Amino acid sequence: MNRITARRVTFNINALKLAQRTLCGGAGVKLSGADSDQEIADKHGFHGNLPMHDVAIVGGGMVGMALACSLAHKPLTNQLNVAIIDSNPALLSGGCIKKEDPPDPRVSTVTPATMALFKEMGAWKYVEQHRHAYFDKMQVWDYTGLGYTRYNARDINKEVLGCVVENKVLHKSLLSCLQNADFQQKIYPCRLSSMAMQPSSSSSPHGSLAKLELSDGNSLYAKLVVGSDGSKSRVKELAGINSTGWKYSQNAIICTVQHTDENRCAWQRFLPNGPIALLPIGDNFSNIVWTMNPDESSDRKSMSEVDFVKEVNSALDNGYGPHPKSQLSGSSAFSWLTADTTLSANECFERVALIGDAAHTVHPLAGQGVNMGFGDAFSLSKVIAEGIAVGSDIGEVTLLRRYESERKPANLTMMAILDGFQKAYSVDFGPLNVLRAAAFQGAHYISPLKRNIISYASGEQRFPLFS
Amino acid sequence: MVSKHLLTRLRTLTRPAIHCRRSSNFCPNPKFLHELQSRRYSDAPQSSPAASAPTPPPASNLNSKSSLNEIELRKFAAIADTWWDAEGPFKPLHVMNPTRLAFIRSTLCRHFGKDPHCARPFEGLKFVDVGCGGGILSEPLARMGATVTGIDAVEKNMKIAQLHADLDPITSSIDYHCTTAEKLVEEQRKFDAVLALEVIEHVADPAEFCKSLSALTSSGGATLISTINRSMRAYATAIIMAEYVLHWLPRGTHQWSSFLTPEELVLILQRASISVQEMAGFVYDPLTGRWSISDDISVNFIAYGTKSSE
Ligand SMILES: Cc1cc2nc3c(=O)[nH]c(=O)nc-3n(C[C@H](O)[C@H](O)[C@H](O)COP(=O)(O)OP(=O)(O)OC[C@H]3O[C@@H](n4cnc5c(N)ncnc54)[C@H](O)[C@@H]3O)c2cc1C
Ligand SMILES: C[S@@+](CC[C@H](N)C(=O)[O-])C[C@H]1O[C@@H](n2cnc3c(N)ncnc32)[C@H](O)[C@@H]1O
Secondary structure, eight states: OOOOOSOOEEEEOOOEEEEEESSOSSSOOOOTTOOOOOOOBOSSSEETTEEEEEEEEEOOSHHHHHHHHHHHTSTTTTTOEEEEEOOOTHHHHOOOOOTTSOOOSOEEEEOHHHHHHHHHTTOHHHHHTSOEEEEOEEEEEETTSSOEEEEEGGGGTOSOSEEEEEHHHHHHHHHHHHHTSOOEEEEEOSOEEEEEEOOOOTTOTTOOOEEEEETTSOEEEEEEEEEOSOTTOHHHHHTTEEEEEEOOOOEEEEEEEEESSOOOEEEEEEETTEEEEEEEEETTEEEEEEEEOHHHHHHHHTSOHHHHHHHHHHHHOTTOSOOOOEEEOOOOOOOOOOOOOOOOOOOEETTEEEOGGGTOOOOSGGGOHHHHHHHHHHHHHHHHHHHHHTTOOTTOHHHHHHHHHHHHHHHHHHHHHHHHHHHHHSSOOHHHHHHHHHHHHHHHHOHHHHHHHHHHHTTOOOSOTTO | OOOHHHHHHHHHHHHHHHHTTTOGGGOSOHHHHHHHHHHHHHOOOTTOSTTSSOOOOOHHHHHHTOOOOHHHHHHHHHTGGGTTOTTSTTHHHHHHHHHHHHHHHHHHHHHHTOOTTSSOTTTTOEEEEETOTTTTTHHHHHHTTOEEEEEESOHHHHHHHHHHHTTSTTGGGOEEEEOOHHHHHHTTOOEEEEEEESOGGGSSOHHHHHHHHHHHEEEEEEEEEEEEOOSHHHIIIIIIIIIIISOOSOTTSOOGGGOOOHHHHHHHHHHTTEEEEEEEEEEEETTTTEEEEESOOSSEEEEEEEEOOO
């Protein structure tokens, strides 16, 4: 008898959005609470009597921490004075993660490209001290059961296709990596409440600083504000970066299952209302992300554990092809996390840049969400380093535009692919399914195409999928 | 990156000048020299719309050896407010800035034996930015650690530069003065590096100006000069495109006839005891909207020289 484990986490994918500027013109985005006295900066990290930082990272989630780590490990950026603003107690507690703890249902598929960047800044060794699972095979199959594709790391001369790591492990590793770096960072354990661009004189529209007000009433100045505060980004809201777009509604359930044997293959299957994905997370555990429409999810929300387990199992096997024998393990209260999924782009304004979910959130399909965010973080830190090399002001919009132009095409392509997948597999048109199945069968045999798909999913390629 | 071929060509070309460094009267190439001295008044192409009114020699400047060219200065004073408007008349300088700074950074790191991977490689070095305008170049140099003195002949520029520099604690230490290179020479000031970017084409007497730059360079120091070539391509791109087609620059900003060719620049620097070590061109790619360093010096170019010990 199977038992439900951990938590089922749902989230709404109800809007596919593209960011739109409400305010145009790079200079001086006017934000709430602007304060008109102009103070003269001194050289000791204070501006007037408020602390002044080079970079203020709002949101110390995985992506924000990756940016901090990356800045701490580059010779050109490691002298920067960085503020990290986040009320998440994990940033201060430094508590350790026990290996015996049951796996957390929130996991990420880390691509080889992200792994390489983590290794470069010395964060990967901390990940390896915790539970993690490399996988070298990926099987994606259509819900008709007629077609499936198997990807193998060997096809692209790689050892692994990726590694599945719990989010808390990634976060903790980045934090350890940052603590062991010789870096001037200050953690403000509060939330950002408002943001204002310091008024600039008429002759110098580019010289202003950003003033941040925190939930504890304190304020600080920064030359550059990075919004890594997730999909409901306050930075994005305060900077007037709007998200509009077309909508579709979906929810997903996330839970952990246990296998009888070790599994090194990531599975993905397309069901009528969305895909179900199974990711090995080590110690015979796997993580399931099951996407469905809101009706189904509310039905399942009210289901008993036993019925829910049956549903998961039938979604997983249902007699279509081989799959790992899974057994749902452990037990804990259901918790349904609802998150809006928005797609927006990496827009930049004078002194403000968005990275990670603040800039774009995508369907968890293919595990690209956090990898796109890490890609943003590393790209932004590279652009900052290049700016420092030529003595630029790091909040200068012309510099930030380089980040924007580097990330936008990459992220929009990935979004379009994921959106395409999503649309193609969430509508049930009888005969079309056969065609889709055939297309997948095709992908199975056309190896250059397949190689393209794998390298894109593993974060190595920048070109559109079918180029 | 740097036109080695060109440099060898230049060296051979200018070698005679080395021998007559201090006695220009006996220069073995009098024809070329004559051309150098007189071309401002006679060398303008007939068809040039920008050069239709050749600058009359400012009489007062002839004896006092002043580098000031009043007509040129008035043009800059008129647009001083726009120095920091990245989309304004100084847009080309803003866009070109990262590229020229990359060249300056790498040459000067090599020259002074500094680590190019560190954030402030010029810590402890004194630089002067001659004709600094609003400080577009001075500020990045200060962020790279240099102790910067910025001078410009236009008072208004200095006000704008100071206001802007005060917005960042690192740049607020820049020492701005409304003065000229020759006045600093009189005060016997010396700097590790002397930079005059996009200035020489606006001064009254380029040869005298170079002598002042040389006098400001301490022995073993470096001198960097950038300008626009007097080539047909430069005429087409810098003047027609920038001033007339793209309207980046107000019409009449440049006087084609007062541009120097790389050969001429090397020669007058040579006579001022500066030997040019490297020269590079900046080329604009209209597709990406970016400048890059190249060995094509036919339009915009920069020369890096060292002060020969006397
Ligand atoms: C259920 C679920 C499953 C997912 N599965 C996968 C997967 O399998 N693979 C994958 O790659 N991606 C997955 N994703 C996406 C991935 O989790 C996100 O892309 C990633 O967490 C983004 O990180 P982030 O740092 O940008 O944002 P977050 O992780 O959301 O971090 C934001 C941080 O900002 C802080 N914050 C928020 N507001 C403020 C404020 N006003 N002031 C200060 N701080 C603030 C928060 O405390 C938080 O620490 C999944 C997402 C969800 C919701
Ligand atoms: C094209 S701008 C270049 C500004 C700056 N060097 C840069 O590259 O960003 C030329 C500047 O030289 C100044 N200038 C012109 N003749 C000068 C002289 N003889 N002495 C000092 N400055 C002069 C002008 O006022 C103007 O600011």
